[in-house]
Amino acid sequence: MATHPLQGKVALVTGGSRGIGRAIAERLGRDGATVAVAFARDESAADEVVARIRKDGGRAFALRAELGRHGDAAALWAAFDARATEHTPGAAVDIIVNNAGIARSSDLSNLTEDDFDKVFAVNVRAPFFIVQEGLKRLRDGGRIINISSGAAHLAMPEAIAYGATKSALDNFTLNLAKELGARSITANSVAPGIIDTDVNAGWLRDNAAAQAHAASLAALGRVGQPEDVAGIVAFLASDDARWVTGRVIDATGGSGL
Numbered sequence: 701m702a703t704h705p706l707q708g709k710v711a712l713v714t715g716g717s718r719g720i721g722r723a724i725a726e727r728l729g730r731d732g733a734t735v736a737v738a739f740a741r742d743e744s745a746a747d748e749v750v751a752r753i754r755k756d757g758g759r760a761f762a763l764r765a766e767l768g769r770h771g772d773a774a775a776l777w778a779a780f781d782a783r784a785t786e787h788t789p790g791a792a793v794d795i796i797v798n799n800a801g802i803a804r805s806s807d808l809s810n811l812t813e814d815d816f817d818k819v820f821a822v823n824v825r826a827p828f829f830i831v832q833e834g835l836k837r838l839r840d841g842g843r844i845i846n847i848s849s850g851a852a853h854l855a856m857p858e859a860i861a862y863g864a865t866k867s868a869l870d871n872f873t874l875n876l877a878k879e880l881g882a883r884s885i886t887a888n889s890v891a892p893g894i895i896d897t898d899v900n901a902g903w904l905r906d907n908a909a910a911q912a913h914a915a916s917l918a919a920l921g922r923v924g925q926p927e928d929v930a931g932i933v934a935f936l937a938s939d940d941a942r943w944v945t946g947r948v949i950d951a952t953g954g955s956g957l
């Protein structure tokens with residue numbers, strides 16, 4: 701395998717400052733891509749990711765882009781254009797990873813309209829318009845990778861709106877694959893199970909019983925790590941995955957088998 705399979709490619713990773721997005725950004729950087737690390741609030745975390753990629757010999761820059769409001773995608777790409785021209789002629793992009801997402805833990809009876817709107821705005825509306833705006837920059841042969849969730853195809857009534865956002869994202873993936881195939885652009889979803897990130901820190905970290913329970917859900921018998929997901933994304937981003945499109949790739953370590 702080539703040491704730098706993504707040499708010459710440019711990637712955008714939303715939510716690249718922490719958790720799964722951080723691992724994806726660092727992995728794509730190690731694989732040779734120039735990485736735009738988009739974040740919402742935690743600039744120092746994004747700067748750390750950029751520094752890490754550069755330390756490993758890669759190229760990266762950070763972009764502040766809070767998602768979940770009207771005009772967010774246009775603002776993200778304006779920020780990308782302003783920075784990317786230093787790295788890529790015409791501010792072109794090859795790999796778009798829609799990773800930023802939020803969880804809203806609420807069952808149907810407690811769900812508020814505001815919570816519903818917010819989780820759909822970040823998890824669904826933002827990826828739709830990031831891709832819409834990004835298509836004019838996305839080179840033929842490009843990749844769209846949407847970070848979904850195992851929750852998309854499970855009944856989890858305690859997070860009912862969250863699961864619905866990820867099902868919507870998977871349907872978006874399907875349609876993108878059909879529409880963009882003629883340009884050799886692939887679109888796939890990656891669906892993690894429980895991954896050890898900040899989003900789960902409150903109940904999972906430093907709690908041996910919770911760790912053991914989470915590990916027991918996966919056939920592979922441990923809690924998933926961000927790097928487990930990043931490896932799958934790196935494959936989908938690579939030329940070796942050029943014949944895979946419109947799919948949801950399971951990243952749950954064999955949960956629910």
Ligand code: NAP
Nearest residue numbers: 715717718719720739740741742767800801849894895897
């Ligand atoms: P995380 O640790 O909470 O990190 C979230 C990342 O998204 C951060 O970089 C954050 O930026 C960014 N972000 C959050 N809200 C944003 C907003 N409104 N606009 C722009 N960026 C925003 O999350 P994670 O666990 O890595 O999850 C990443 C993705 O994987 C999500 O789509 C999630 O649904 C999915 N997923 C996670 C799990 C899991 O168990 N962890 C399981 C299945 C699916 P700041 O640092 O600036 O806040």
